[in-house]
Amino acid sequence: IAGITQAPTSQILAAGRRMTLRCTQDMRHNAMYWYRQDLGLGLRLIHYSNTAGTTGKGEVPDGYSVSRANTDDFPLTLASAVPSQTSVYFCASSDTSKGSNSPLHFGNGTRLTVT
Amino acid sequence: GQQLNQSPQSMFIQEGEDVSMNCTSSSIFNTWLWYKQDPGEGPVLLIALYKAGELTSNGRLTAQFGITRKDSFLNISASIPSDVGIYFCAGLGRETSGSRLTFGEGTQLTVNP
Numbered sequence: 170i171a172g173i174t175q176a177p178t179s180q181i182l183a184a185g186r187r188m189t190l191r192c193t194q195d196m197r198h199n200a201m202y203w204y205r206q207d208l209g210l211g212l213r214l215i216h217y218s219n220t221a222g223t224t225g226k227g228e229v230p231d232g233y234s235v236s237r238a239n240t241d242d243f244p245l246t247l248a249s250a251v252p253s254q255t256s257v258y259f260c261a262s263s264d265t266s267k268g269s270n271s272p273l274h275f276g277n278g279t280r281l282t283v284t
Numbered sequence: 285g286q287q288l289n290q291s292p293q294s295m296f297i298q299e300g301e302d303v304s305m306n307c308t309s310s311s312i313f314n315t316w317l318w319y320k321q322d323p324g325e326g327p328v329l330l331i332a333l334y335k336a337g338e339l340t341s342n343g344r345l346t347a348q349f350g351i352t353r354k355d356s357f358l359n360i361s362a363s364i365p366s367d368v369g370i371y372f373c374a375g376l377g378r379e380t381s382g383s384r385l386t387f388g389e390g391t392q393l394t395v396n397p
Contacts, residue, residue, distance in 0.1 A: 173326075204387075211290075211372065212327070212387040259326050272317055273374075273385060275326030 172196070173276035175260050181282045182250050190245040190279050192260030200265045201243040202227075202273065203235060205256040212259065218243055219265065250283045257281070287311075290373050290388030297363055298396050305371060305391045306357040313375035316349050316356040317385075321370040330371075331358070363395050 176191045194201065203215040204227075214227030218237040232254060234246045243262075247254055257280050261273040290307045297303060307316070315334055319327035331342050333349035333356060340347055346359045356375075360367055373388040 209389060211389040214385070261326075272329045272332050273327075275319075275328070277324070277326050 173260055173262060173274060175258075175276035175279050177279060178277070179280040179282075181284060182247075184251055184283055185249050188247045188250055188281070190247075190258055190260075190281070192243045192245070192276060193241050194243075194260075194262045194274075195241065196262060196264070196274065197240060198262035198264045198274070199240065200263045201237065202261040202263075203233070203243070203245045204259045204261065205229065205254075206259060206278070207256050215245065215258075250281075252283045255281060255283045288373060288375055288386050288388040290391055292391060293389065294392040294394070296394045296396065299363060299365060301363055303360040303363055303367070303393060304357060305373075305393075306355060307373035307375070307388045308355040309375060309386075310354065311375075311377060312353040313377055313386075314353070315376035316347070317374040317376070318345075318347050318356070318358045319372040319374060321372065321390075323369070327372055360393075363393075365395050365397050368393060368395050 173194045182188050199220045202217045204212040206212050213229050215233050216235040218224045221237050221240045224235050257278045259278045260276045263271045263273045288307050288309050317332050318330045321327040331347040336353050337351050338349040344361045370390045372390050375386050377384050
């Protein structure tokens with residue numbers, strides 16, 4: 170089934186540890202995104218990539234890094250996790266080659282708890 | 285940056301009732317999107333609006349792109365229990381990249397059978 174796969178589904182992580190959230194899409198979408206979802210704050214963009222080989226900072230990039238070595242994969246890394254990074258993380262993709270206003274398609278999320 | 289004000293934050297309704305929620309902004313958007321999120325899942329696109337004044341339906345759902353480009357509403361008619369979830373509006377501004385999509389805070393809908 171075509172779509173976005175995120176892993177792990179959930180994770181409990183000790184503060185100070187490094188963690189990489191994985192995201193893979195099989196729709197050949199050029200653009201990919203990472204959002205975090207927190208109660209009362211909706212979805213906030215962390216980092217994005219408009220095409221393989223390029224990345225950009227979103228609204229809340231501090232403490233996170235991304236890479237886009239190929240079209241399909243867009244991992245999100247927390248170099249040294251802090252409790253404020255406890256959240257639900259969603260990866261998304263869109264095919265902006267069809268127009269800059271192409272809707273986003275979301276994965277099912279990774280629930281991360283930093284203790 | 286651009287912000288969206290979505291209301292209401294939550295709604296508790298009886299099965300069969302109609303529902304209305306809206307989003308407003310001080311900024312102009314070129315695209316309005318409405319998403320639904322079920323528990324434990326990612327948001328799923330319900331309706332996309334691309335033109336000011338556009339009125340689009342998807343089954344029992346109807347959404348409109350406001351004439352001023354600063355607002356949008358979503359109506360759900362004859363609600364059913366599976367309508368439960370969080371509904372998000374999202375707007376895309378003048379920037380040409382999808383990275384400029386702005387989300388509202390969401391409306392939590394509860395439908396009592």
